[in-house]
Amino acid sequence: MKVAKFGGSSVANAEQLKKVANIIRNDSERKAIVVSAPGKRFSDDTKITDKLIEIGEAYVENKSYAEPLQFVLDRFQEIATELNISNQIVAEVREDIECTLQSSDSDALKLDAIKAVGENSSAKVLSAYLQSIEVHASYLNPKDAGIFVSDSPGGAQVLDESYDHLLKIREHKGIVVIPGFFGYSKDGKLITFSRGGSDITGSIVAAGLQADLYENFTDVDSVFCVNPTIVDQPKEITSLTYKEMRELSYAGFGVFHDEALIPAFKADIPVCIKNTNNPEGMGTIIVSQKEPQPNPVVGIASDTGFISIYVSKYLMNRELGFGRKLLTILEDEDISFEHTPSGIDDLSVIIRESRLTKEKEERVIARIKEELDPDTIYVERDLALIMVVGEGMDSTVGLADKATHAFTRADVNIEMMNQGSSEVSMMFGIKSDKVDAAVRSLYQAFFEEN
Amino acid sequence: MKVAKFGGSSVANAEQLKKVANIIRNDSERKAIVVSAPGKRFSDDTKITDKLIEIGEAYVENKSYAEPLQFVLDRFQEIATELNISNQIVAEVREDIECTLQSSDSDALKLDAIKAVGENSSAKVLSAYLQSIEVHASYLNPKDAGIFVSDSPGGAQVLDESYDHLLKIREHKGIVVIPGFFGYSKDGKLITFSRGGSDITGSIVAAGLQADLYENFTDVDSVFCVNPTIVDQPKEITSLTYKEMRELSYAGFGVFHDEALIPAFKADIPVCIKNTNNPEGMGTIIVSQKEPQPNPVVGIASDTGFISIYVSKYLMNRELGFGRKLLTILEDEDISFEHTPSGIDDLSVIIRESRLTKEKEERVIARIKEELDPDTIYVERDLALIMVVGEGMDSTVGLADKATHAFTRADVNIEMMNQGSSEVSMMFGIKSDKVDAAVRSLYQAFFEEN
Structure with a gap:
């Protein structure tokens, strides 16, 4: 039926x-x-x-x-x-x-x-x-x-x-x-x-x-x-x-x-x-499940209109609760976030720009400054996210290599990268004006070569 | 003086x-x-x-x-x-x-x-x-x-x-x-x-x-x-x-x-x-500051003894407060975390194994199951983190490419990747037993070639 x-x-x-x-x-x-x-x-x-x-x-x-x-x-x-x-x-x-x-x-x-x-x-x-x-x-x-x-x-x-x-x-x-x-x-x-x-x-x-x-x-x-x-x-x-x-x-x-x-x-x-x-x-x-494929990448998606709030603080890593407090501030303003790539002493929160008003953004920045006392905080705008998607990517050596090489070939700088241990997707953050060039190069790498 | x-x-x-x-x-x-x-x-x-x-x-x-x-x-x-x-x-x-x-x-x-x-x-x-x-x-x-x-x-x-x-x-x-x-x-x-x-x-x-x-x-x-x-x-x-x-x-x-x-x-x-x-x-x-270098990578660090708690839930992304709640559970147990790479509907929390006892781990997993109702949760062990470090990496096209290619050449699968918008470092998570091979290959790529 x-x-x-x-x-x-x-x-x-x-x-x-x-x-x-x-x-x-x-x-x-x-x-x-x-x-x-x-x-x-x-x-x-x-x-x-x-x-x-x-x-x-x-x-x-x-x-x-x-x-x-x-x-x-x-x-x-x-x-x-x-x-x-x-x-x-x-x-x-x-x-x-x-x-x-x-x-x-x-x-x-x-x-x-x-x-x-x-x-x-x-x-x-x-x-x-x-x-x-x-x-x-x-x-x-x-x-x-x-x-x-x-x-x-x-x-x-x-x-x-x-x-x-x-x-x-x-x-x-x-x-x-x-x-x-x-x-x-x-x-x-x-x-x-x-x-x-x-x-x-x-x-x-x-x-x-x-x-x-x-x-x-x-x-x-x-x-x-x-x-x-x-x-x-x-x-x-x-x-x-x-x-x-x-x-x-x-x-x-x-x-x-x-x-x-x-x-x-x-x-x-x-x-x-x-x-x-x-x-x-x-x-x-x-x-729900499919057979493993020789090329596990099924698609490349991209979207613009993201911003990143970058926060750094020396020895942030030792401060129990730093990340949680930052997310609480966002939650208080009813802002959902996309990803939080991080270094040792820095954290970027990626947010859809449409989820922020100017007022909300100002309040969030002010609260982070006051409550978390960061060394640096700034907002990066005009970001695009590109997702390379496919189950089974986790057991294939060389996919990140292929993807990042496609960015180089298109002369696009990768601002952010993020891939969890599930590896259904790899995320790349780039400047919005480069998104078409990057997507074309990725398409070529994953769907036209070989 | x-x-x-x-x-x-x-x-x-x-x-x-x-x-x-x-x-x-x-x-x-x-x-x-x-x-x-x-x-x-x-x-x-x-x-x-x-x-x-x-x-x-x-x-x-x-x-x-x-x-x-x-x-x-x-x-x-x-x-x-x-x-x-x-x-x-x-x-x-x-x-x-x-x-x-x-x-x-x-x-x-x-x-x-x-x-x-x-x-x-x-x-x-x-x-x-x-x-x-x-x-x-x-x-x-x-x-x-x-x-x-x-x-x-x-x-x-x-x-x-x-x-x-x-x-x-x-x-x-x-x-x-x-x-x-x-x-x-x-x-x-x-x-x-x-x-x-x-x-x-x-x-x-x-x-x-x-x-x-x-x-x-x-x-x-x-x-x-x-x-x-x-x-x-x-x-x-x-x-x-x-x-x-x-x-x-x-x-x-x-x-x-x-x-x-x-x-x-x-x-x-x-x-x-x-x-x-x-x-x-x-x-x-x-x-505190130095002149830009033609090769911005200054060093490659690696450490073993990490685990990852992987959590996935359909439409997690829409659940305001999901990430914050997860971090609160860790904070309640006095566990600091290293990174949180994520997909759309999944999140991995990377933790130093030494920060967890068996009892803490069991309590954390039980609380995540009960309070966040995930579709999947599991712990991945024996992980190593490799950091490719250097200020100025953020303005150089092709570094991620070079790094990921080094992993491919060493036949090492990248389990996790993470790079915030500061780009002082790129993080790669791999299986512990591959760490020497990966580090040698990265060293060759960044310090021996050219």
């Missing part, structure tokens, strides 16, 4: 929805389908979810939401017409939105409910279309599916009992189509996951159903081993582990919602990333 | 003491002399301090201390005879020891006072000998010099006021000879520094006198760039910075007492390491 999730571009219009229906029809193992809201049909297009957010925000600010509402209605009208299904869906969308706005709920709950209209309607559309072509399918609301979540609008966390409820879907006759992105609190309020949360729903449903496979249909053939905007037509990854995917997605790989892997990971369900426009393609499969 | 400190082998017998006197006589800038206790005359010899500790311990355990006492007295008798100075010193040593043992002080204070007899008597001997050859010199007790310290036997910390007292030594007529290794608490108790603490006294006296140079005379011509028991006749380091010295001494470089550099470092006084047996040699000078 498989759970298939279709992303925004896969349900963006009638043409795409027909492809989705064909995919569903072609494999009787596909039992539960999870859908996103209609996404972009072309690169300049607007996603339905963005328009729904416009409606919600306009309402909260007491402004007119006629334009975005019309945009949403028009899109569903167009889809219904082209799929030749009842246009009752358009009336339902309008009613959903208006009822939500008139309700007595808080603004946060209203916004969540409005945002969810896209996925919800998308599921209804697909279900109606499947029925129209005589596929035995039915729409299933997350409440009826039993997806219960924490009461935190925009950042729902699934409650464990949901998995037991979802298991009962196995008894349903035919295929069920479930909207992604949201669940319900125990007192019946609609609560959304974080943005991109349809991937999370898919993963939860796959775990609940104890599926053999969670298929994640998107608009790329597979996961590339390096950012295709840096390297032209890079190699595709056929198989990688959860850990590898996680390390890659951390630093710039946007294919898959990070948090979404957890339910599948915990239930040990393989995840397959496939292309709605090329369903026969191999795709990329994410598994 | 210079402060010169002579180590144990430089005052081990009459022949060595004559060399010391010559050195003192040859440079009128040498104002204050600090001495250790007589050390080894040949490799199987026993240091006076070890015999003094035997006396103290035997006394505490109510055993006979006649043998070690006789050993100590015989040595001073031999020195006095050969130097042709009064053997009054022998009577004084016996009296010092007996009075201390009969006093009403605590055992800890007695042990400190007994241990200090070696340095104290050594200073008296040298002063008497200098006078006998008509050098204007006098013995100065640390109490009269004003070296006041914290009341922590065996681990004294100098009190800031000492520096003001010491400055007055500038007014003394002639040379002063001060015993190293101990000072006095504010209530007049003799308290020793940690073992090897004569280097600390020398550094404190140099800082107090605002000396132009602190000369540290030992039995090697200079600091080698790598451990000479691993590489035969390695290159000598002519000049290095405090930071570099500190990074090197951390991992296996035993030339200089770590803590001893602090007073000189804070007062910005250059430290020169010279050989009593070859005083004309260049030696090694330690300074």
Whole structure:
């Protein structure tokens, strides 16, 4: 039994929805389908979810939401017409939105409910279309599916009992189509996951159903081993582990919602990333373990926008609690950090710049100065992190050599290095303006030579 | 004005003491002399301090201390005879020891006072000998010099006021000879520094006198760039910075007492390491800043006896406070750590094995499991750390490349890597049994090629 999730571009219009229906029809193992809201049909297009957010925000600010509402209605009208299904869906969308706005709920709950209209309607559309072509399918609301979540609008966390409820879907006759992105609190309020949360729903449903496979249909053939905007037509990854995917997605790989892997990971369900426009393609499969490879490096990820707070103090190393105190100061300011490479008497804390405001940074620096009395403290900006990722790197001599040589060849100075004893990844910190040159050189070293 | 400190082998017998006197006589800038206790005359010899500790311990355990006492007295008798100075010193040593043992002080204070007899008597001997050859010199007790310290036997910390007292030594007529290794608490108790603490006294006296140079005379011509028991006749380091010295001494470089550099470092006084047996040699000078070098690597240090606690948890990176909590657990057990290299979802804490008992380790592991709920936790043993050290490494492309390539050439797998943004050092963690091969290969790469 498989759970298939279709992303925004896969349900963006009638043409795409027909492809989705064909995919569903072609494999009787596909039992539960999870859908996103209609996404972009072309690169300049607007996603339905963005328009729904416009409606919600306009309402909260007491402004007119006629334009975005019309945009949403028009899109569903167009889809219904082209799929030749009842246009009752358009009336339902309008009613959903208006009822939500008139309700007595808080603004946060209203916004969540409005945002969810896209996925919800998308599921209804697909279900109606499947029925129209005589596929035995039915729409299933997350409440009826039993997806219960924490009461935190925009950042729902699934409650464990949901998995037991979802298991009962196995008894349903035919295929069920479930909207992604949201669940319900125990007192019946609609609560959304974080943005991109349809991937999370898919993963939860796959775990609940104890599926053999969670298929994640998107608009790329597979996961590339390096950012295709840096390297032209890079190699595709056929198989990688959860850990590898996680390390890659951390630093710039946007294919898959990070948090979404957890339910599948915990239930040990393989995840397959496939292309709605090329369903026969191999795709990329994410598994818990894989066979050792001759070249253990599966991918190179990179991301910019990091800073490093550098602190040095003579004999720091002897001061029990120095590192802990530094991290406590960050925690007090609610700042999570990435890495802490260190010398004997110095410590660098690498932080995503977006996690710091100017005020927070000033407070942190002032507290470090006052509480830790360092000899030196400064902030280094415009840093990029590059991760060379692959399980099994720990038993291969010469990988660090190959990687560092690639930096030399690209004439890039390595500012920081970090590799723990797991060796799923090697981290290199460099200046942001060198990142493309470094990534290209690493790609050449690990994927083009030999 | 210079402060010169002579180590144990430089005052081990009459022949060595004559060399010391010559050195003192040859440079009128040498104002204050600090001495250790007589050390080894040949490799199987026993240091006076070890015999003094035997006396103290035997006394505490109510055993006979006649043998070690006789050993100590015989040595001073031999020195006095050969130097042709009064053997009054022998009577004084016996009296010092007996009075201390009969006093009403605590055992800890007695042990400190007994241990200090070696340095104290050594200073008296040298002063008497200098006078006998008509050098204007006098013995100065640390109490009269004003070296006041914290009341922590065996681990004294100098009190800031000492520096003001010491400055007055500038007014003394002639040379002063001060015993190293101990000072006095504010209530007049003799308290020793940690073992090897004569280097600390020398550094404190140099800082107090605002000396132009602190000369540290030992039995090697200079600091080698790598451990000479691993590489035969390695290159000598002519000049290095405090930071570099500190990074090197951390991992296996035993030339200089770590803590001893602090007073000189804070007062910005250059430290020169010279050989009593070859005083004309260049030696090694330690300074706060030096000119950029074409090869910025000054040395390669290595040490074994490390373990790594590896912890991984899916999405650890999102858990604010994870790293801090882990460090708090270590701090609660009074365990200081060396480095914390990390991946996205894993963290390794490198610890000196000597800092952990089996019980502590079990408690730490149990608490991490209970409080942090990791997916994986294990301890990796038999690790060695290798530090490639040099200021200015941060602006040289290709050093990491060169270093990692040396590991490949020696067929050594790099388990861990760590380099902060200061880049005074690069750290590599490897298996202990590979350390000699790796160090030799690194030496070849950085000091023999080109």
